[in-house]
Amino acid sequence: MTEFDEPAFRQRIRDFIAANAPDLPYRVGTRSPEDQAESRVLRDWSRQVYEAGFEGAEWPVEFGGRSDFRAVEELIVTEEFAKALAPTPIGAGRLAAHALLHFGTHDQQVEYLPKIRRYEHVWCQLFSEPDAGSDLASMRTTAIRDGDYFVVNGQKVWSTNAAFSDMGYLLARSDPSVAKHAGISAFAFDMSLPGVTVRPLREMTGTSDFNEVFFDDVHVPADALIGDLGQGWMIATTSLASERAGVGALVIRLRQNLDALITYAKATPSGTGTIADDPVIRQQLADFTARVEIATLMSEAAVDRRLRGKFNEADAPLIKLGFAVLNQDLSYLGIEIQGIRGALATDDPEAVDHGHWQDEFLYAKAYTISGGSNEIMRNLLGERALGLPREPKPH
Numbered sequence: 532m533t534e535f536d537e538p539a540f541r542q543r544i545r546d547f548i549a550a551n552a553p554d555l556p557y558r559v560g561t562r563s564p565e566d567q568a569e570s571r572v573l574r575d576w577s578r579q580v581y582e583a584g585f586e587g588a589e590w591p592v593e594f595g596g597r598s599d600f601r602a603v604e605e606l607i608v609t610e611e612f613a614k615a616l617a618p619t620p621i622g623a624g625r626l627a628a629h630a631l632l633h634f635g636t637h638d639q640q641v642e643y644l645p646k647i648r649r650y651e652h653v654w655c656q657l658f659s660e661p662d663a664g665s666d667l668a669s670m671r672t673t674a675i676r677d678g679d680y681f682v683v684n685g686q687k688v689w690s691t692n693a694a695f696s697d698m699g700y701l702l703a704r705s706d707p708s709v710a711k712h713a714g715i716s717a718f719a720f721d722m723s724l725p726g727v728t729v730r731p732l733r734e735m736t737g738t739s740d741f742n743e744v745f746f747d748d749v750h751v752p753a754d755a756l757i758g759d760l761g762q763g764w765m766i767a768t769t770s771l772a773s774e775r776a777g778v779g780a781l782v783i784r785l786r787q788n789l790d791a792l793i794t795y796a797k798a799t800p801s802g803t804g805t806i807a808d809d810p811v812i813r814q815q816l817a818d819f820t821a822r823v824e825i826a827t828l829m830s831e832a833a834v835d836r837r838l839r840g841k842f843n844e845a846d847a848p849l850i851k852l853g854f855a856v857l858n859q860d861l862s863y864l865g866i867e868i869q870g871i872r873g874a875l876a877t878d879d880p881e882a883v884d885h886g887h888w889q890d891e892f893l894y895a896k897a898y899t900i901s902g903g904s905n906e907i908m909r910n911l912l913g914e915r916a917l918g919l920p921r922e923p924k925p926h
Contacts, residue, residue, distance in 0.1 A: 533599070535601055535603070537603075537607065540604065540607060541607060541611055544585060544607070544608060544611040544612075545611060545615065547583050547585070548611070548612070548615045548617045549615075551576065551579050551583075552576065552615065552617045552618070553572045553573065553575075553576045553618065555569065555572065555573075555618065556885075557616045557887075558738075558890065559887075559890050559891050559894040560740075560894045560897060560898070561691055561740070561901075562691075562738065562740045563691055563692050563694065563695060563738070563739065563740040563741075564621070564692075564695055565738070567695070570621070570653075570695045573618060573621040574621065574650045574653065575650070576618060576620075577618075577620035577621050577622075577624075577650050578648075578649055578650040580619075580620050581595070581620070581647075581648045581649075581650070582648075584597065585608045586608075586620055586625065587625075587628070587647075587648055588600045588604060588605075589602075589605065590628070590632065590644070591632070594632075594640065594644045594645070594648070595644075595645075595648050602837075602838060603838060606779060606834055606838075609779055609780045610779060610780065610783060612780070613779075613780035613781075613783040613784060614783060614787075620650075621653055621692060621695075622653040622654045622655060622692050622695075622696060623654045623655055623656040623691075623692070623700055624647040624650075624652070624653065624654045626654070626656060626700060626770050626771070627643070627647065627654045627698070627700040627719070627770075628643075628644060628647050629769070629770040630700060630717060630757055630758075630766050630767075630769075630770045631643055631644060631719070631757065632644070633766075633769065633770075634717070634757050634758035634762065634766050634769075635719075635757050635758070636754075638754070639719060639754075639757065643698070643719060651697070652697040652698045653692060653695055653696045653697055653698070654696060654697070654698045654699065654700055655690050655691060655692045655693040655696035655698075655699050655700070655722070655742075655744075656690065656691070656699070656700050657687045657690055657693075657699040657700060657701040657702065657720060657744060658670075658687070658700075658702050658767065659687060659688055659689045659690075660672060660685070660686060660687055660688060661686065661688050664689070664900070664904075665900075665903065665904045665906070665907045667702075667767075668711045668712045668715065668764065669711060670685075670702060670703070670704055670715065671685055671704065672684065672685025672686065672687060672702075672703045672704060672746060673685055673703060673704050673705070673707065674701075674703035674704065674705045674716060674718065674751065675705070676705070676753070676760075677750075679752065679753050680750040680751060680752060680753060681703075681705070681716075681718070681750075681751045681753060681755075681756070682748055682749070682750055682751075683701070683703055683718075683720075683726075683746045683748075683749040683750075683751055684746055684747065684748060684749070685703065685745075685746050686743060686744065686745050686746070687701075687743070687744040687746075688732075688741070688742075688743050688744075689741045689901075690729075690741065690742045690743070690744050691740055691741055691742075692740075692742075693722070693729050693742035693744050694729050694731050694739070694742050696722050697721075697722055697723070698719060698720060698721060698722060699720035699721075699722050699744070700717070700718075700719070700720070700770075701717065701718040701719075701720040702715055702716070702717055702718075702763050702764075702767055703715070703716060703718065703763075704716075705760055705761060705763075706760070706761060709761070712764045713761055713764070714761060715761065715763035715764045715767075716756060716757075716758075716760050716761060716762065716763040717756070717757040717758060717762070717763040717766045717767060718751055718755045718756055718757060719755045719757055720751060720755065721751070721755070724749050724750070724751065725749070725750075726746060726747040726748050726749035726750075727744065727745070727746060727749055728744070728745040728747070729742050729743070729744050729745075730742060730743045730744075730745070734893075735893050736877070736890060736893045736894055737876075737877060737878070778830060778847070778850050778851055778854060779830050779834060781854050781858070781898075782823075782826050782827055782830045782850075782854060785823050785826060785827075785854065785857060785858060785861065786823050786827065788861055788862070788865070788891065789816075789819055789820065789823050789861060791884070791887075792816065792819075792861070792864065792865055792868070793807070793816055793820075795868075795883065795884070796812060796816060796868060806868055812868055815864055819857075819860075819861055819864070822857050823857070823861075825853075826850070826853055826854060826857055829849065829850055829853065830850055833846040833847075833850055843916075844911075844915045844916040845912060845916035845917075848903070848908040848909075848911040848912050848915075848916070849908075849912060849916075851902060851903065851908055852905055852908035852909065852912070854898065855895075855898045855899045855905055855908075856899075856905070858891075858895050858898055859895040859896070859898070859899060862888065862891040862892040862895040863892060863895075865888035865891060865892065866888055866889065866892045869883050869888065873888070873889075875889065876889065877889040877890045877893070910922050
């Protein structure tokens with residue numbers, strides 16, 4: 532394998548983004564398209580990202596990957612896309628592809644993987660339910676075998692992009708008689724099947740990024756089962772563990788927001804000087820500078836361990852928890868130092884930076900819940916990383 536030229540690789544990513552990234556407004560977090568026209572733009576962009584080799588390079592060569600792929604490339608791509616505020620490929624295709632590559636049949640791989648790369652299919656993640664979010668294994672949606680089909684009944688929620696998706700990566704309870712983790716199976720789910728209803732949810736951000744998905748006697752072909760019956764929990768946790776680089780992008784965004792906030796404070800008149808001249812604000816900005824630097828160093832240390840094949844139980848929950856708390860605090864300060872203008876709506880023409888800080892503030896709560904709530908992260912740190920007694924179960 533030839534020596535890796537990191538500067539050249541980074542420059543190639545930057546040139547690609549500059550030449551091809553869609554002209555869409557930046558929105559905080561993982562968001563859905565506003566309409567079908569935007570969905571088509573994002574599909575085309577996502578296809579180009581795969582064609583350029585910035586997604587899916589780790590796949591087997593048979594399905595479009597590269598034999599000389601290096602793990603560090605994924606981290607660099609994530610960093611450069613975050614720095615440029617470029618959209619990442621829409622949907623849960625990467626997550627579904629991991630499940631299919633490691634647990635799917637060859638026929639499933641041949642059927643679905645090329646369509647993921649070409650973006651003929653947008654995938655959504657059908658995991659969470661109204662009473663099974665952080666405690667995902669308590670899901671009630673069922674998939675009961677009936678001849679050549681599984682009959683699916685139930686409800687999913689918080690399904691990003693479901694209204695624009697062709698396929699779903701579904702977890703459902705296939706055996707209610709066994710322990711809850713053992714009775715779950717995974718499916719490649721066709722969202723156009725009869726009996727599927729998708730209802731967008733309007734969030735406090737003013738957009739509908741999440742959806743409810745209802746299943747009413749949906750007949751799913753038996754060959755849509757991924758892996759073995761009852762293997763869904765392992766498949767899901769394994770594929771979720773493959774989503775390694777995302778937190779690094781979030782930490783980069785923290786630094787970008789802090790820099791923007793400092794610039795705003797220095798440039799905005801207040802009293803006889805600027806907002807930055809206020810001693811309380813100055814101390815708050817200095818405090819955030821230290822906290823963002825700590826978060827950055829923690830993220831870099833975790834990445835370094837991962838690239839060297841080391842594993843630390845504390846890395847993922849600690850970085851995710853630290854980001855969620857720090858991001859919420861920083862976005863609140865971004866609103867607070869605007870004074871009365873901080874109360875403006877995100878789409879108000881008088882809002883600072885086109886309402887960016889309002890959007891950051893409203894979305895910040897989502898980060899404390901999605902991908903494992905702050906409470907779950909603290910439990911993981913205590914029980915797995917520190918070996919403390921498990922959280923008592925309610926009677």
